[in-house]
Amino acid sequence: MLDMLKSVFSNLSKKPATRMYPFVERKPFDINRGHLENDIEKCIFCGMCQRVCPSNCIKVDRKNGVWEYDPFECVICGVCVEKCPKKSLRLDTHYRSCTDKKYDVHLERHEDSEKAGA
Numbered sequence: 311m312l313d314m315l316k317s318v319f320s321n322l323s324k325k326p327a328t329r330m331y332p333f334v335e336r337k338p339f340d341i342n343r344g345h346l347e348n349d350i351e352k353c354i355f356c357g358m359c360q361r362v363c364p365s366n367c368i369k370v371d372r373k374n375g376v377w378e379y380d381p382f383e384c385v386i387c388g389v390c391v392e393k394c395p396k397k398s399l400r401l402d403t404h405y406r407s408c409t410d411k412k413y414d415v416h417l418e419r420h421e422d423s424e425k426a427g428a
């Protein structure tokens with residue numbers, strides 16, 4: 311009992327060992343593979359990412375200028391990022407929450423889609 315009280319009082323004067331997640335998030339490491347992002351303005355809808363993806367989770371519709379991927383199938387291997395000829399793909403260091411609408415997985419670019427890949 312005395313040992314426990316010692317621990318309680320000593321811990322009261324120390325900084326907490328854990329963070330109040332999700333209110334306080336740890337800054338991700340620079341090499342973190344969080345989630346995939348596509349700068350759709352640079353994308354030419356060539357379909358290379360779809361062809362090299364080992365999880366088959368990218369769909370490229372060149373005709374309609376649509377690029378989308380399934381984040382629940384993605385294994386964050388980074389192969390698509392390496393192979394993208396326009397460097398429009400990148401792996402962001404932040405993890406994507408399944409409720410977070412900020413990270414779009416369905417991207418469309420209608421203008422210039424006729425010229426895409428030309």
Ligand code: SF4
Binds near residue numbers: 399
């Ligand atoms: S490889 Fe790059 S340019 Fe080609 S469709 Fe994928 S994201 Fe777009």
Ligand code: SF4
Binds near residue numbers: 346365387
């Ligand atoms: S990171 Fe890997 S698994 Fe995810 S979309 Fe790209 S190639 Fe597919």
